[in-house]
Amino acid sequence: xxxxxxxxxxxxxxxxxxxxxxxxxxxxxxxxxxxxxxxxxxxxxxxxxxxxxxxxxxxxxxxxxxxxxxxxxxxxxxxxxxxxxxxxxxxxxxxxxxxxxxxxxxxxxxxxxxxxxxxxxxxxxxxxxxxxxxxxxxxxxxxxxxxxxxxxxxxxxxxxxxxxxxxxxxxxxxxxxxxxxxxxxxxxxxxxxxxxxxxxxxxxxxxxxxxxxxxxxxxxxxxxxxxxxxxxxxxxxxxxxxxxxxxxxxxxxxxxxxxxxxxxxxxxxxxxxxxxxxxxxxxxxxxxxxxxxxxxxxxxxxxxxxxxxxxxxxxxxxxxxxxxxxxxxxxxxxxxxxxxxxxxxxxxxxxxxxxxxxxxxxxxxxxxxxxxxxxxxxxxxxxxxxxxxxxxxxxxxxxxxxxxxxxxxxxxxxxxxxxxxxxxxxxxxxxxxxxxxxxxxxxxxxxxxxxxxxxxxxxxxxxxxxxxxxxxxxxxxxxxxxxxxxxxxxxxxxxxxxxxxxxxxxxxxxxxxxxxxxxxxxxxxxxxxxxxxxxxxxxxxxxxxxxxxxxxxxxxxxxxxxxxxxxxxxxxx
Amino acid sequence: xxxxxxxxxxxxxxxxxxxxxxxxxxxxxxxxxxxxxxxxxxxxxxxxxxxxxxxxxxxxxxxxxxxxxxxxxxxxxxxxxxxxxxxxxxxxxxxxxxxxxxxxxxxxxxxxxxxxxxxxxxxxxxxxxxxxxxxxxxxxxxx
Numbered sequence: 001x002x003x004x005x006x007x008x009x010x011x012x013x014x015x016x017x018x019x020x021x022x023x024x025x026x027x028x029x030x031x032x033x034x035x036x037x038x039x040x041x042x043x044x045x046x047x048x049x050x051x052x053x054x055x056x057x058x059x060x061x062x063x064x065x066x067x068x069x070x071x072x073x074x075x076x077x078x079x080x081x082x083x084x085x086x087x088x089x090x091x092x093x094x095x096x097x098x099x100x101x102x103x104x105x106x107x108x109x110x111x112x113x114x115x116x117x118x119x120x121x122x123x124x125x126x127x128x129x130x131x132x133x134x135x136x137x138x139x140x141x142x143x144x145x146x147x148x149x150x151x152x153x154x155x156x157x158x159x160x161x162x163x164x165x166x167x168x169x170x171x172x173x174x175x176x177x178x179x180x181x182x183x184x185x186x187x188x189x190x191x192x193x194x195x196x197x198x199x200x201x202x203x204x205x206x207x208x209x210x211x212x213x214x215x216x217x218x219x220x221x222x223x224x225x226x227x228x229x230x231x232x233x234x235x236x237x238x239x240x241x242x243x244x245x246x247x248x249x250x251x252x253x254x255x256x257x258x259x260x261x262x263x264x265x266x267x268x269x270x271x272x273x274x275x276x277x278x279x280x281x282x283x284x285x286x287x288x289x290x291x292x293x294x295x296x297x298x299x300x301x302x303x304x305x306x307x308x309x310x311x312x313x314x315x316x317x318x319x320x321x322x323x324x325x326x327x328x329x330x331x332x333x334x335x336x337x338x339x340x341x342x343x344x345x346x347x348x349x350x351x352x353x354x355x356x357x358x359x360x361x362x363x364x365x366x367x368x369x370x371x372x373x374x375x376x377x378x379x380x381x382x383x384x385x386x387x388x389x390x391x392x393x394x395x396x397x398x399x400x401x402x403x404x405x406x407x408x409x410x411x412x413x414x415x416x417x418x419x420x421x422x423x424x425x426x427x428x429x430x431x432x433x434x435x436x437x438x439x440x441x442x443x444x445x446x447x448x449x450x451x452x453x454x455x456x457x458x459x460x461x462x463x464x465x466x467x468x469x470x471x472x473x474x475x476x477x478x479x480x481x482x483x484x485x486x487x488x489x490x491x492x493x494x495x496x497x498x499x500x501x502x503x504x505x506x507x508x509x510x511x512x513x514x515x516x517x518x519x520x521x522x523x524x525x526x527x528x529x530x531x532x533x534x535x536x537x538x539x540x541x542x543x544x545x546x547x548x549x550x551x552x553x554x555x556x557x558x559x560x561x562x563x564x565x566x567x568x569x570x571x572x573x
Numbered sequence: 574x575x576x577x578x579x580x581x582x583x584x585x586x587x588x589x590x591x592x593x594x595x596x597x598x599x600x601x602x603x604x605x606x607x608x609x610x611x612x613x614x615x616x617x618x619x620x621x622x623x624x625x626x627x628x629x630x631x632x633x634x635x636x637x638x639x640x641x642x643x644x645x646x647x648x649x650x651x652x653x654x655x656x657x658x659x660x661x662x663x664x665x666x667x668x669x670x671x672x673x674x675x676x677x678x679x680x681x682x683x684x685x686x687x688x689x690x691x692x693x694x695x696x697x698x699x700x701x702x703x704x705x706x707x708x709x710x711x712x713x714x715x716x
Contacts, residue, residue, distance in 0.1 A: 133589035133640055137616075145618060148645030149589050222591015222615045262594045349594070353689040386689045388671050389641070462597050469598045473692050482690045491672035498641065571614035573600045 016072055022065045029063055052310045053468070054267035056430050062422035070425055075320070079415040081335070083323035085316050085428065086416035087374040088339040093412035097125075099377035100402045101178060101343065105130035105155035106389055107502045109165035112155040116170060118392065122399060126377060127208075128178040129166070130154030131188070136223040138184045138557030141506035151502035153389075154180075158510050159552045163191040164198070172196045176207035178253070178343065178377075183225035185212040186238055187556050190544040193246065209250035209299055209343070212238060215276040215448060216255050218569070219457045220262040225557060228449050230564035234539060235280060236287040239294040241540035250299040252280060253343060259457075260303035261349045263465020266314045267431055269303065271438030272457055274322055275448040278439070281330055282447065291330050295337035304366040304373075305347040311366070312418055313427035315342070315373030321432050344370040345379040351386040355481035356492055359383040364401050371411055372418055378402055388495035455572045462573065510552065517550040525549040526559050533563040580704055582633040585613040585622045587650060590640035595667060599635060602693035603700070608633075619646060623653040632662055632704050635696075636683075639668040648681040655682075663704045667691065 050058040059066065070076070077083055080090030089095060102119055104127075105112040116127050131154040134146035140158045141150045150156050157163055167177075172195065181188045189210050196206055214231040217224040224231070235252065242251045256273035264272065277298065284294050302318065304311050322340035326332040346366035351359045360383050367380050380398040382390030390398070406412060418424045445451045452458070471477035478484050529542040546556050584600045586593050593615050604610045611629050613622060626634055636647055647666055654660065666678055667687045675686050684703060687696055 137589055145589065145616075148642035148649075149640060152641040153590070217591075220591075222593070223589075261592075263598075351689075386669065388669065462601070465594050466598050466601050469602070469693065473694055479690070493673075495671050495673075569614055571612055573597050573604075573610070573612045 015068065016070055017064050017068055022068055025063060026065055029065070033060075052266070052307050052427075053305065054265040054310065054431065054434065056267075056310075056427065056434070059426075062426055064422060066422055066426045067429065070429070075429075076419060076425075082327065082338055083320045084339055085320040085323075086419050088319065088341055088376070090415075092374060092415040093371070093406075094415070097406050097412060098371065098375055099126040099176065100124050100399060100406075101126040101128045101377045101379055102395060102399055103128040103130050103178075103180065103345065103379050104395070106132075106153070106496070107151040107155065107498050108505055109155055109157065109162040111499075113166050113168055113170075115392075115395075116166075119395070119399065120170070120175070122396060123403060124399060126176045126178065127170070128379060129180065131179070131181055132156045133223065135188075135553060136181060136183070138187075138225050138553060138561075140510060140552050140554030141503060142510055143554060147503075150506055151498050156502065156506050157188065157191070157553060158506060159513050159550055160191050160194055160547050161509065161513055161550065162506075163188075163195050167192075167195055167199075171201070172199055173201040173205040176209075178209040178211075180211050182211050182214055182217050182221070182223055183231065184553060184557055185210040186234055186540060186543050187547060187553055189238070189242075189246075189249075190540065190547045193544065194548050203246040204248065206246050207248050209253050210238070211255060211301070212252040213255045213276065213301075215279060215452060216258050216272075218452050218567070219259060219272070220461060221255075221258040224567045224569075226560065226564040227567045228452070230533075230560075231567075232279075232283045232449070233287075236283050236289070237538045237540055239284050239297070240287065240289055241538055242297065243289075243293050245540075247297075249297065250341075251294065251297045253299045253301045254280065255301040257301050257303045257345055259461055260305060261347065262461045263349075263468060264461040265464050266305065266307070266310050267434040268438065268460055268464060270314055270318045270321065270431060271435040271442070272448070272460075273300065273302070274318065274325065274435065275439050275442045275451070277322065278325065278329070278443075279448045281326075285330070291326075291332050292334040292337050295326060295330070295332055296334055296339070299376075300340055300342035302342050302344050302375075303347050304344050304370040304375075306350050306362070306366070308365060308369050309418075309424055309427060310431075311369040312373045313424050313431050315344075315370070315375065316416075316419075316424070316428045317431035317435065318342070319374070320428070321435060341376045343377045343379070344373075344375040346370070346381045348381055348385060351381060351383070352479060352481050353386040353492075355487065355489060356383045356387060358481055359386070360397060360401065363398060364405070367401055367405055368409075368411060371405060372416075374416060384492065384495060387492055389498070391494055391496045393494070455570065458572050513550055513552070521549040522546075522551045522555070525551055526555060529556065530559050530563060533560055580608045580633060580700060581629065581631040582608050582610050582635060582700070583613065583622075583626055583629055583631040584610060584635045584637070585617055585625065586615045586637055587617050587619055587622050587646040588638050588640055588642040589616055590638060590642070591615050592639040592668075593637065595639075596635070596637040599637075599667070599693055599696060603635075603697065606697045608697075608700070619649045619653055622650055623657060623659070626654065626659060626662065627657060633700055634662055634664045635667065636664065637667045638670075641669065643668060643670050643678070644674055647678050647683055651682040661705055663700065665696065665699070 079087040256269035260269045319340045323338040326338040382394035525546040
């Protein structure tokens, strides 16, 4: 498109295109559209209209005038520089590949430790810990509500003892560890720090992330414990503590993933995630923190769904929008505060139980979109996850999918290879605008905590999920193997089962700890924590002392439950 | 099923798992199909589910679990229902449920399992064809 370059220097202001040339092109495009009429009459297009999941209409072809307002320096800029549309690092994957990080964990700490070592031996570059639901909800394995759930969707952690086993033989100064833990994030982080200390590793040598994103628990993921207000206080206590004690730790991973999995669209994913991000920044400021002291440690987590270009544009739009919010709204001065660094997981909800091997292909394309969108780390789902926990073989294929993409496909050789595509740039603009419209609406409601309280975000997610299901059932949206190209197939046999004896083993270990620990020290630590919770002192040092005293996760959470109360969700359908 | 009475359904999420996209989509679809639907919300104990069945006097119970705890939770709920003398409602299961678990769940009294990729229209059809008429269930006339 010589046209573009010829007129580059003559565009108005910083615009990339010359007005007169654009007018001429519009005329030419009109003539071209008219010339198509006979062909279209004879052979209509496959659908009367083309629209992506966000409801953005898709043009037949994208031309320079679709991005006429684009100002290169203002809207795209250079990689590693504001507004980071093209990527947060200057050299992106030419410098360093993304972190290959498979979310894993099940059964006991011993079994999960074996899986982590297996993954590291196979070239995985970061760990990602899945905890079982009792751990995520702050119950010890012997709690009555934990029955049937111990060790099922992740590893059971009751005390520092389990944490020690989980990371046995893994040098914590050499790996980065992501922990999917929210309501009790402070406790698991404290256990991790204590284990690192035992290994002789300092806080400033630790790299990793805690999810710690409580707001999306209320809208989509469900592992909340406390009401929003004390929960936000725990979050900001973590921000303040970590900025001094574990300065390289990502103190939160503000997550759109679960809202997307619950059914929202790409635009809503960006909007609701960044709206939550805004709420965390505001909470940090209200707690008296300087924006540049904690904002550089905020990380994000997105889903990579099916619509290839919509997803790529989504990542770019999210980066640009966050940069603008941080600079314009929060007056951040440190460029790192404006960088939206993110982890991606391929969309679990797009996996099919029918013909599960097809999922390998879905995951591979989604992984490519995540990489073209500039992700910092990636989890690729295993083909069998619509059926059960992934087997070792399925996990290996998923990891190999990333390695093949990283080393064989050339997508890593230049930064933001799709930058400048009329389609991708236009979609990036539209997603940013539509997400901003939502954020304005949420602001008018009083911010995302209030919008959640009103059920607005939940309702939006549910509406989108229902619409999607109807499209699948009507056949309007094709799902290969589900509503088209079905086959009769034998049951999928090779699935992973969690040993039902896990609970017994956890119970025995719990009992042993409670018998052997210094119960006076435990009591003192828990009392100290209670006082801090009742007052305004930072909770983290007290939680750290409690985990070192071998107080259990459930005991620590019980103290906080007594002080803070428990969240009661209102049911919205 | 007499056409004059609406089928009452409880959609329930026993266990600790928070994944309720499927439960909510189903609840909505059943409602759009003319049924009366109550959704428990997430994180219900088996006892809470059974109490809701009795209090809401439902014809159908739809259980959803994606955490792998179905092998304990679903049979436990069936056991509690029997203990309370509720043996005439239609119970369905859904979620991430390995095929090899299905025979045991059916033996426990779950009429059918609808896994990922199921159509709500098939579930609606199954309910309409299999729900017991209330008058027949209770040995009494239309209420």
